[in-house]
Amino acid sequence: MxxxxxxxxxxxxxxxxxxxxxxxxxxxxxxxxxxxxxxxxxxxxxxxxxxxxxxxxxxxxxxxxxxxxxxRRFSLEDIVSAFRVRSVLEGLGCRLIAERGLSEALRTTLQSTLQSGENLLQSGQLERGEFDEWREMNKAFHLAILLETHNDLLVRFAKQSRNIPIVFNGSFRWYSLREFQRAHDHHQVIFDAMNQQQPERADFMMQEHVMHAAHILKKNYKD
Amino acid sequence: MxxxxxxxxxxxxxxxxxxxxxxxxxxxxxxxxxxxxxxxxxxxxxxxxxxxxxxxxxxxxxxxxxxxxxxRRFSLEDIVSAFRVRSVLEGLGCRLIAERGLSEALRTTLQSTLQSGENLLQSGQLERGEFDEWREMNKAFHLAILLETHNDLLVRFAKQSRNIPIVFNGSFRWYSLREFQRAHDHHQVIFDAMNQQQPERADFMMQEHVMHAAHILKKNYKD
DNA sequence: CCCCGGCAAATTGTATACAATCTTTTCCTT
DNA sequence: AAGGAAAAGATTGTATACAATTTGCCGGGG
Structure with a gap:
């Protein structure tokens, strides 16, 4: 049982x-x-x-x-700091994967999430505030990479760094279609870099990707 | 009171x-x-x-x-993984400090720890297994940098990543005089990089410094 | 011999009683 | 009226009693 x-x-x-x-x-x-x-x-x-x-x-x-x-009170500075930490953690995750190359299982999973992203962008649903599917896709993408590293501490810290009120499920409420497209592009480049075993590029782009989310939040967050 | x-x-x-x-x-x-x-x-x-x-x-x-x-049982792989995580965290700390430049207080503190390191290397005490002073100096060096970032999450994670049996107080038991000298050199370069506002160099050297400790541990640790 | 109910012991989970500490109010002194 | 000790109340800290669950053991049936 x-x-x-x-x-x-x-x-x-x-x-x-x-x-x-x-x-x-x-x-x-x-x-x-x-x-x-x-x-x-x-x-x-x-x-x-x-x-x-x-x-x-x-x-x-x-x-x-x-x-x-x-x-606890989270200042905007606290939140941006947490994003910075998460960016290097997830960046490290991408770097580790890129160094050893994509496993067949991870390649399949990530391609699936990329396809989901593509579909969501086409459907136009994202403008009507239906963020749940995107959120799910995004979570699957980031988590799949982390888990594949088999680095327990990395996974724990990366997860913990998202435990922040308001931000915990992404700042998609402020995303325009343009922003969703950019995030999707980031995902694709990150996948490509890992697939081609380019650790530096994968790491850098993941940091860019995470910090861009922080940037958007910084612009919109009123405290 | x-x-x-x-x-x-x-x-x-x-x-x-x-x-x-x-x-x-x-x-x-x-x-x-x-x-x-x-x-x-x-x-x-x-x-x-x-x-x-x-x-x-x-x-x-x-x-x-x-x-x-x-x-919990910590495999050698677990421990090395934890070092890798810590390396990017402390690397980020150095990068952040280098970007904004050393405060007068931090410069003083770090120069003091560097002087302590110099003295310890001269005294020759390190060969007789008197590691306590070195440990204290080392801890002061790393902690001072972390605290100056004012990034709570970074400090918490970096501290937590050292909470591992056997390794928690450094792997100095396996250090030869040569190794202590190399660690001291690393500290000096890291300080210099931050002092000259070279974020990339500071980050890279801190990662090198931490992973070198992992390397020594890997060579000597029998499980 | 193995398996597997089921009872008994041990261990963890939860509630509650009691102790220690902090907070607020009272009331006296100046 | 201001200040401040001291008592009363409220809240957290700790111990213990009880409930639920797991574990080990025993014996019966296949």
Missing amino acids: TDALKSTRSLNVTEALRELLLQGEFDPGTRLQETWLAERMQVSRTPIREALRVLAKDGLLEYAPNKGYSV | TDALKSTRSLNVTEALRELLLQGEFDPGTRLQETWLAERMQVSRTPIREALRVLAKDGLLEYAPNKGYSV
């Missing part, structure tokens, strides 16, 4: 709370009281406390001994 | 346990039972559980719901 999806209240609460924080449900600076959360989540303080500690370690909450947890 | 150093049992246990793990006190794969740890640490299971969860998030322990925690 495939029971690999077993869980506990503590883990469930952690993910539920994370989602709330990423959605911006709580204003920055808000103090999160354990009893209040426990009541809201319909569990005791024990799993709440474990969740809070984990989320603080993830940088979403701030903690002071004997005083409790509060929602 | 300076009571900024207040703490809790949970935090103390976390750091104590982390230290034990980094020192290799427990064999990889060992299951860490809460009651056993609680007895050994002279506290109840509550702070133990919080510590275990944090250390699992740090990658030092593995966790399975309803089954508990066990000591």
Whole structure:
């Protein structure tokens, strides 16, 4: 029996709370009281406390001994800094893949995501605010590269660097068709560079790609 | 009164346990039972559980719901991968500093650590296995650069990437005088590159510096 | 001999009681 | 009225009791 999806209240609460924080449900600076959360989540303080500690370690909450947890405030500078870190991490991922060459499996996966991107751009749906498919495609592209590196720490850090409210699911809300096209071009060049075993080019273009997203966010984000 | 150093049992246990793990006190794969740890640490299971969860998030322990925690096994490949990640992170740190130029404070700090390195190389103490001062100097050099970036995520990731047993305090045990000299040369070049605002060179040399340490470890580490 | 229910022991997960610390209010002093 | 100790309340930290789940063991059936 495939029971690999077993869980506990503590883990469930952690993910539920994370989602709330990423959605911006709580204003920055808000103090999160354990009893209040426990009541809201319909569990005791024990799993709440474990969740809070984990989320603080993830940088979403701030903690002071004997005083409790509060929602972290992310300045625009914090967010851009996080993008910069992510850019070198994902850049390294591309470099590692390019050095050893694309596996058949990864080539197939990436070509599939590129095709999805192509289709989405043709359909014109992207102008009507239907971002979900694009988001999914984009996530698949970036994650496939990361996983293929087989570098646990790289994957962990790259994932963690996206755990930021408002930004967590991409800044596509501000993308024009032109921007989607540019992102798609980036994806294609990155694929091409890895496919031709050009580590430097793959690394550089991925950094460019990530930092361009940061640039767009910087232009539109009002704090 | 300076009571900024207040703490809790949970935090103390976390750091104590982390230290034990980094020192290799427990064999990889060992299951860490809460009651056993609680007895050994002279506290109840509550702070133990919080510590275990944090250390699992740090990658030092593995966790399975309803089954508990066990000591993670680090293969040589895992360790080298972690070095590669750290190299690009610290490389980015140097790049950022070099781009904006050295602050007077950082220049002073780094020159001080370089002087310490010079003195240690002259004294010949390094051959007698007195690594503590070198370790301290090295840590000060790397940390000063990271902190000056004011990039929280970068600092957090770079610190976290060193949380690996056996390696956590440098692989100086295998350094010959020649190796210490080379490391010192690297430090000087990195400083020079940042001082002359040469981001590319600073980044590259820091990566070289970190990966050279990985190379030495790879040669000597028996698993 | 193997397998596999199922009971018993051990271990983790959760709730709750109690202790320690922090925060707020009160009320006295100046 | 301002300041500040001291008590009352609220909140976090820790221990422990209880529940749920897993693990080990035993015996019966194939």
